[in-house]
Amino acid sequence: MRMMIILPFIGIIERETTMNVQKKISLKDRYRILTRGLDWETSYQPMGKVFPDVGFEGIKIRNWDDFNDPFRLTMDAYWRFQAEKERKLYAVLDSFSQNNGQTAITDGRYVNTLKLFLTGISPDEYMAHRGFAHVGRQIPNAGLRISAQMQALDELRHAQTQIHTIGQYNKHFSGLHSFRRMHDRVWYLSVPKSFFDDAVTAGPFEYMVAIGFSFEYVLTNLLFVPFMSGAAYNGDMATVTFGFSAQSDEARHMTLGLEAIKFILEQHEDNVPIVQHWIDKWFWRGYRVLTLVAMMMDFMLPRRIMSWKDAWDIYFNDAGGALFGDLARYGITLPKYVDVPAKEVNRLSTEAWSIFYQYTHAAAFHTWLPTDQEMDWLSASYGPDWDRLYRPRFLHWRQMEKEGHRYYNNALPQLCQVCQIPMAFTEPDDPTRVAFRDTVYRGERYHFCSDGCKNIFDHEPEKYVQAWLPVHQIFQGNCGGASLDQVLDWYGIEKGVDNMDYAGSPDERTWKEWEAMRGRVAG
Amino acid sequence: MPVKAIAPDYVGEVKDSVDRFHGNIVVYVNWVDHLMFCSALAFPLPPDMSFGSLLSDLLPQYYGLHPDWARIDWAQARWELDRQPFTPDLEKGLAANGVGHKSVLRFTTPGLTGIDGSCT
Ligand SMILES: [Fe+2]
Ligand SMILES: [Fe+2]
Numbered sequence: 173m174r175m176m177i178i179l180p181f182i183g184i185i186e187r188e189t190t191m192n193v194q195k196k197i198s199l200k201d202r203y204r205i206l207t208r209g210l211d212w213e214t215s216y217q218p219m220g221k222v223f224p225d226v227g228f229e230g231i232k233i234r235n236w237d238d239f240n241d242p243f244r245l246t247m248d249a250y251w252r253f254q255a256e257k258e259r260k261l262y263a264v265l266d267s268f269s270q271n272n273g274q275t276a277i278t279d280g281r282y283v284n285t286l287k288l289f290l291t292g293i294s295p296d297e298y299m300a301h302r303g304f305a306h307v308g309r310q311i312p313n314a315g316l317r318i319s320a321q322m323q324a325l326d327e328l329r330h331a332q333t334q335i336h337t338i339g340q341y342n343k344h345f346s347g348l349h350s351f352r353r354m355h356d357r358v359w360y361l362s363v364p365k366s367f368f369d370d371a372v373t374a375g376p377f378e379y380m381v382a383i384g385f386s387f388e389y390v391l392t393n394l395l396f397v398p399f400m401s402g403a404a405y406n407g408d409m410a411t412v413t414f415g416f417s418a419q420s421d422e423a424r425h426m427t428l429g430l431e432a433i434k435f436i437l438e439q440h441e442d443n444v445p446i447v448q449h450w451i452d453k454w455f456w457r458g459y460r461v462l463t464l465v466a467m468m469m470d471f472m473l474p475r476r477i478m479s480w481k482d483a484w485d486i487y488f489n490d491a492g493g494a495l496f497g498d499l500a501r502y503g504i505t506l507p508k509y510v511d512v513p514a515k516e517v518n519r520l521s522t523e524a525w526s527i528f529y530q531y532t533h534a535a536a537f538h539t540w541l542p543t544d545q546e547m548d549w550l551s552a553s554y555g556p557d558w559d560r561l562y563r564p565r566f567l568h569w570r571q572m573e574k575e576g577h578r579y580y581n582n583a584l585p586q587l588c589q590v591c592q593i594p595m596a597f598t599e600p601d602d603p604t605r606v607a608f609r610d611t612v613y614r615g616e617r618y619h620f621c622s623d624g625c626k627n628i629f630d631h632e633p634e635k636y637v638q639a640w641l642p643v644h645q646i647f648q649g650n651c652g653g654a655s656l657d658q659v660l661d662w663y664g665i666e667k668g669v670d671n672m673d674y675a676g677s678p679d680e681r682t683w684k685e686w687e688a689m690r691g692r693v694a695g
Numbered sequence: 696m697p698v699k700a701i702a703p704d705y706v707g708e709v710k711d712s713v714d715r716f717h718g719n720i721v722v723y724v725n726w727v728d729h730l731m732f733c734s735a736l737a738f739p740l741p742p743d744m745s746f747g748s749l750l751s752d753l754l755p756q757y758y759g760l761h762p763d764w765a766r767i768d769w770a771q772a773r774w775e776l777d778r779q780p781f782t783p784d785l786e787k788g789l790a791a792n793g794v795g796h797k798s799v800l801r802f803t804t805p806g807l808t809g810i811d812g813s814c815t
Contacts, residue, residue, distance in 0.1 A: 228701045375699065527733045565731065565815035583757045585734035586723040586799075596733035604814035606725055606734065608778075608799060616709055617777075617797040619723070634698035634707040644711045647721060647739040 202246045210314035211236065225310040229375040232440035239435045241315030242427050243322075250322055254329065257417045261333055264413040265340065274344050275690075278406040279474035280683030281674050286338050286411065287347040287537040288468060289399055292364045294334040295355040299368035301327035303379050310376040316435075319428050323384075326421040330414075337414045345679050347536045350664035354536050357651070358663045359642035360464075360528075362592045366639065367461050371454075373635075377436060378450050384429035386454035389495065392422060393487040394462055398469050401477045437502040444503045449631065455507035456624035460591035463524050470521035470550065471542060479553035481517045488513070509624040515600040518554040522562045523596050529569065530581035531594075533656060536665050538674035541570050561603060578673070584643045589618045589636055590625035597621045613637065713796040720796040722789065724754065727803040728814045731761055735799060746792050747785035763807040775801040 197205070214222050226233075267273070277283070304324035308317050335351075342348040355361050371382045400415030436443050466480035478486075496506045513520075525539075532539040542550065547566060551559045572579045585594035599605045609620040613633045620626040629636045645651050652662025660667050674680050698705055713720060719739035726732060736757055740749070750769075758764045774781045777798050784792055794800065809815040 224701060229699055378699075523733065526730070530731075530733060561813050561815075564809075564811040564813040568731075568810045568815065577760075579731070579760060581732060581736075581757070583732075583736035583738065586725075586737045587734075594734040596730075598730075604728060604730070606730070608725075608735075608801075610777075610799070614709075616712065617795070619797065619799070632698045634700070634705060636707075637709045638707040640710060643737050644716075644721065647719070647737075648715045649717070 199246060199249075200244075202248070203241075203244045206246055207241075207314040207318050210317050211312055219312065223310055223312050225306075225375050226312065226377075229377045230446055231377045231436060231443050233436075234439050236313045238439065239313045239316055239431070241319055242431050243319060243424060244315075245319075245322060245424075250325075253420075254326075257420065258329075258333075261337075261413050261417045265337060265410055268340055268410045273408075273410055274341055275686050276407045276409070280345075280679050281472070281538070281540065282406045282408065282474050283341055283345045283679065284347075284537040284674070285399065285402060285468050285472045286341055286408075287345075288464060288472070290334065290338045290348055291351045291354045291358070291536060292361055292464060293395070293399075294331050294338070295352060296364050296368045297327050297331035297334060299372055300383060301325075301331065303368070303372045303383055306372065307376045307379055307384075316432065319424075320380075323421075323425055323428060326418075326425070330418045330421070333414045333417060337410045340410055344682060346666065346677070347538075347670040347679075349666075353664040357642075358536055358665070359531075359534065359587075360593075362640065362642050363464065364461055366592050367457055370457065370635070380429065380432045381436070381447055381450040382454040382457075384425070385433045386451060387458055388422065388425045389429045390455060390488070390492055391458040391462065392426070393491065394483055395465055396422070397487065398465050398477065398483060402469065402473045405475045405477050406473060433499075434502070437499075437504065441503075448504055451504065452508040452624075453628050453631070456509055456622075456628065457591065459513055460593060460621075460625070463520060463593060466521040467524035467528070470553070471525040471546075476549065480521050481553060484513060484517055508627065509622070512600050512622065512624065516597065518557060519561070519598065519603050522550070522554075522558070523598065526565065527585070527594050527596050530579060531585070532672050533580055534660065534663075534665075534671065536663070536670050538672065538677050538679060540674045541566050541573070557603070584646065586619060587641045587643050588621035588625050589639050589641070590620060590628050591622075592639065592641060593621060595619065595621045711797070716796075720789070720794070720798075722749075722794060723797070723799045724749075725799065725801040726758055726761075727801055728808045729758075729761060729763065730809065731815045732758070735801075740789060742790035742794075743788040745786060745788055746783045746794075749789065750783075750785065761809075763804065763809065766807060767804045768806075771805050773803045773805070775799075 213219065220227060274283075301324050304320045304327060308320035308324060311317055311320065338348060355365055371379055374382060396415060396419065400412055400419070403409075403411035403415065433447065436447060469477065469480050469483065493506075496504065528535055529539050529541070547563055551563065569579050585596070587593065588595055595606060595608070597607050599607045607622060609623060609626040611618050611620070611626060611630055611633070613629075614637075616637070618629060618633075618637070620629060642651070646654070646659055652658040657667060660671065665671055669678055698707065711721070716739050718741065720742050722738050722740050723735040724738070725735035738753065740753075755764065774783055776793060777795075781793070781800075
């Protein structure tokens with residue numbers, strides 16, 4: 173059976189390569205040969221048994237042949253493009269290590285954004301790889317299949333190049349040594365981890381809408397532009413280079429996501445409400461993950477690029493608005509709760525940084541209080557309310573530090589059942605009240621940070637009752653023990669090295685030594 | 696539909712059912728207008744722990760760091776249990792007060808609005 177499928181495929185290659193040794197095969201032919209038979213119809217086994225995941229989501233496809241691969245990229249062209257980018261990246265990495273590129277960054281604090289990236293994002297590049305491999309395996313259309321497979325390879329490459337690039341910093345800075353283990357275990361990393369776990373355990377259509385469309389198309393700029401521009405602004409040329417190297421794939425990924433969603437919507441009107449719910453869900457999930465980016469932009473970059481508010485305006489309001497205008501003809505509307513981020517925009521990063529400041533003892537990166545100058549920047553970016561509500565907080569914490577009682581929150585926080593972020597978000601219309609939402613399902617109470625997260629739970633409670641909530645897991649005794657030291661050991665966080673404030677950390681000592689050396693050289 | 700799954704009667708494993716907490720219940724406590732504590736505090740507590748003990752032994756260890764804590768007039772404090780107005784009986788245990796697994800207790804302390812009135 174399998175021979176019959178494969179044989180003609182090989183046969184064609186053999187025939188064409190032997191008969192036309194002199195004649196070059198056209199690009200079009202090469203693509204045809206590459207994809208020939210990829211959408212084979214099974215005969216010994218029913219299609220549903222060979223492709224079990226395409227049916228259960230309720231998506232109706234009238235004609236698979238309606239999807240046309242927007243790239244028609246051949247394998248040799250793909251390898252050529254990627255190899256070229258790899259050569260450039262690794263040349264930059266070589267010169268980085270020869271010239272001690274780590275000493276050229278603006279400030280030692282900058283490396284903490286890389287810690288967040290490596291532990292929070294890179295392992296999810298790998299998960300994106302697995303997700304697209306799954307789509308490629310399950311979707312019975314040659315064009316979608318081959319382009320999903322290529323994206324799966326891209327994502328694997330992203331994970332690899334990020335690890336190699338940031339690995340340069342691991343030689344000099346703490347907190348980067350156990351990124352994989354931390355991703356699976358540390359409380360705040362369960363936020364991006366659960367996001368991707370949710371996506372890869374969905375069916376292939378939801379995955380395409382979740383990652384291919386909502387993430388790659390709608391939100392990716394808000395993730396990568398801040399990190400890569402942040403790197404450029406802070407002298408980290410290695411990270412800028414992997415950013416560029418990945419960026420050229422993004423255009424292809426975005427096109428695939430958009431073409432896939434249009435195809436699904438065009439196939440049957442019954443697909444529209446299903447897709448709309450996925451858009452609502454993944455917009456909200458993605459936005460919640462971006463909380464970490466907002467915090468990185470407004471508090472962690474020694475040299476700021478722009479505020480989270482500006483980024484949201486440019487990359488979501490302007491770009492996203494146009495996109496949803498395009499999709500209106502299918503009956504798709506802006507995601508539910510799209511008005512909430514605008515209401516939270518002035519406080520999101522401050523609420524997030526406040527979480528990490530008070531739980532610094534359990535974090536794998538360093539924290540600090542904003543300086544007066546940084547607070548002026550925040551109030552200029554976020555208006556008089558920022559001064560009224562948040563400046564007193566940071567001044568008070570500064571005073572506590574001065575008096576030798578640096579503030580730590582020694583109780584564990586309540587977490588949202590869906591996004592798994594500590595429930596620190598305030599009411600959309602009242603920044604002074606923590607937002608509480610809950611549902612009772614099968615006699616059990618569940619808590620959420622927002623209507624967005626509650627809506628996701630209520631749609632599929634059987635999925636989210638299984639959430640591995642780090643705080644509850646500690647209480648249950650599944651995280652190495654009940655004491656902080658035991659939990660840190662289990663996380664792979666080295667106490668007094670990886671965690672706590674930047675001031676007094678080994679990172680700070682290293683950075684000051686370099687500065688002193690530079691001073692001696694210059695003097 | 697409680698979930699979209701390949702298996703028709705798919706049922707998820709409830710990861711936080713009360714039987715997994717070694718005899719404790721999880722209780723969340725939120726002090727309104729005091730965002731210095733970013734989220735409600737989560738505690739695994741014996742259901743027969745008295746409400747008075749929660750108030751005088753447990754909470755001061757955490758909330759005591761806030762300058763407002765010492766100024767609270769408990770006669771004025773208003774309580775909510777799972778979004779309903781509530782008057783705790785300090786002598787009775789948590790369960791006897793109606794506090795269940797994953798209940799949320801919120802209390803408001805009139806006149807106290809955090810550092811410089813910022814609700815921090
Ligand atoms: Fe990627
Ligand atoms: Fe949430």
